[in-house]
Amino acid sequence: MSWSAHDYDDIPGTYVFNGRRSTTGYPLNRMCMSFNSAENRDAFLRDEDAYCTKFGLTPQQRAAVHARDVLRLVKLGGNIYYLAKLAGIFGLNVQDIGAQQTGKSLDEFKAMLVAAGE
Amino acid sequence: MATIVGGITTSHIPAIGNAIAKGKQNDPYWKPFFDGYPPVRAWLDAVKPDVAVVVYNDHGLNFFLDQIPTFAIGAASQYSNSDEGWGLDVLPPVSGNPALSWHVIESVMADEFDVAMCQQMTIDHGVMVPMSLLWPGGGTWPLSIVPLEVNTVQHPLPSPARCYRLGKALGRAIRSYPEPLKVVVLGTGGMSHQLQGERAGFINRPFDLMFMKTIANDPDALAGYSIGDLVAAAGSEGVELIMWLVMRGALGDRVSTIHSHYHIPVSSTGAGVLVLENAA
Numbered sequence: 497m498s499w500s501a502h503d504y505d506d507i508p509g510t511y512v513f514n515g516r517r518s519t520t521g522y523p524l525n526r527m528c529m530s531f532n533s534a535e536n537r538d539a540f541l542r543d544e545d546a547y548c549t550k551f552g553l554t555p556q557q558r559a560a561v562h563a564r565d566v567l568r569l570v571k572l573g574g575n576i577y578y579l580a581k582l583a584g585i586f587g588l589n590v591q592d593i594g595a596q597q598t599g600k601s602l603d604e605f606k607a608m609l610v611a612a613g614e
Numbered sequence: 615m616a617t618i619v620g621g622i623t624t625s626h627i628p629a630i631g632n633a634i635a636k637g638k639q640n641d642p643y644w645k646p647f648f649d650g651y652p653p654v655r656a657w658l659d660a661v662k663p664d665v666a667v668v669v670y671n672d673h674g675l676n677f678f679l680d681q682i683p684t685f686a687i688g689a690a691s692q693y694s695n696s697d698e699g700w701g702l703d704v705l706p707p708v709s710g711n712p713a714l715s716w717h718v719i720e721s722v723m724a725d726e727f728d729v730a731m732c733q734q735m736t737i738d739h740g741v742m743v744p745m746s747l748l749w750p751g752g753g754t755w756p757l758s759i760v761p762l763e764v765n766t767v768q769h770p771l772p773s774p775a776r777c778y779r780l781g782k783a784l785g786r787a788i789r790s791y792p793e794p795l796k797v798v799v800l801g802t803g804g805m806s807h808q809l810q811g812e813r814a815g816f817i818n819r820p821f822d823l824m825f826m827k828t829i830a831n832d833p834d835a836l837a838g839y840s841i842g843d844l845v846a847a848a849g850s851e852g853v854e855l856i857m858w859l860v861m862r863g864a865l866g867d868r869v870s871t872i873h874s875h876y877h878i879p880v881s882s883t884g885a886g887v888l889v890l891e892n893a894a
Binding site for chain 1: 680
């Protein structure tokens with residue numbers, strides 16, 4: 497297979513959610529979509545492995561879910577809006593996962609945003 | 615005939631919805647953001663629109679990646695909000711206006727915009743946060759809406775130029791509706807932000823401020839950007855700014871800026887509020 501190049505491919509630290517990433521990420525994103533239901537969130541918490549199996553996640557995606565590694569999940573085709581639903585189960589919001597992806601503490605991440613806005 | 619009383623831009627990030635739910639409007643972190651809104655509400659109180667066309671993007675509530683329309687217009691008599699998975703309060707439904715929706719759909723289709731038509735559409739924070747900011751009070755919405763959904767999730771996205779032209783078609787559609795309705799157009803989302811990757815937390819104050827001025831005075835210049843340009847300058851989620859161009863297209867060539875307010879950051883985002891009216 498040959499995937500087309502784009503003008504956004506070389507923006508550092510940025511994984512634009514295109515067809516290539518969406519193809520890889522489909523099972524993962526479909527699982528995350530199911531978390532709109534409280535019943536499904538509970539089922540995931542009761543048996544994470546069984547829940548991931550049901551949606552056909554790859555071994556790499558399952559390992560990254562298990563590690564709560566959002567950056568890895570992005571690289572494995574997760575879309576950040578869908579991953580936010582997974583992160584929400586663990587009580588993490590977009591600032592928490594921003595901090596995690598940039599290797600900063602939450603306070604450092606918030607301080608970076610305030611400084612960038614000045 | 616229907617008239618367009620003006621256009622409003624606003625961020626729609628969930629953190630704002632949470633801050634409203636928790637009554638944090640006067641909290642030192644939030645106050646500089648919420649201070650941008652009383653003049654908008656005063657303007658709305660004066661012009662009293664009957665309908666809002668809400669240009670927004672779905673974030674995985676109504677649409678999933680199995681079927682993603684580029685542009686979708688709601689044609690329901692009521693739109694419900696629902697659980698998005700991470701704890702935002704579910705707000706009461708908003709009424710629709712099917713006759714206006716179908717008129718807009720027919721008119722933009724005649725203008726070669728082949729939109730998805732939705733008689734059931736669950737609306738997420740992309741609609742609910744702007745509604746709560748502009749018509750606060752816990753969900754007795756004083757007007758009906760026509761939701762116009764733009765795909766900003768699954769690339770390829772519609773170009774800024776395409777969105778601007780859709781806005782022009784939307785403007786022609788509204789102005790040709792035979793009832794004397796007053797319509798306000800909301801361009802939601804943005805401004806600069808990036809939620810994903812090692813570049814998460816990227817924001818761009820100079821770009822946001824330029825964008826707010828230019829969208830009023832020279833929208834064609836912004837329509838010349840590519841999606842890649844916008845990702846680079848405004849962040850991967852900052853591309854939501856294409857929805858501001860839909861709103862701007864619905865207004866005339868010359869507009870007056872009635873109100874402008876910018877605060878950065880709210881959560882991980884630059885937040886810009888504009889009220890634009892067609893120039894006399």
